[in-house]
Amino acid sequence: xxxSKFYKLTWPLIFGGALVLMLGxxxxxxxxxxxxxxxxxxxxxxxxxxxxxxxxxxIPDSEG
Numbered sequence: 001x002x003x004s005k006f007y008k009l010t011w012p013l014i015f016g017g018a019l020v021l022m023l024g025x026x027x028x029x030x031x032x033x034x035x036x037x038x039x040x041x042x043x044x045x046x047x048x049x050x051x052x053x054x055x056x057x058x059i060p061d062s063e064g
Contacts (some may be wrong), residue, residue: 006056009027010049 021042028035 003056003061006052006059010052010056013045013049013052015049016043016047017047043059051056 019042021039024035024038024040024042026035027038
């Protein structure tokens, strides 16, 4: 995957995951059976964003 795709993918995953995670946490007080799946989905998106940052750091910069 090209480094430019990681730039376009990383920050939406991180901020979107954080937003979904906060939504899930706020939903927990109203209904736990709905809140937990939202929390898990948000945490997974956030983790994918962090993983994308790590993977991007491992890609060598191409000269040219």
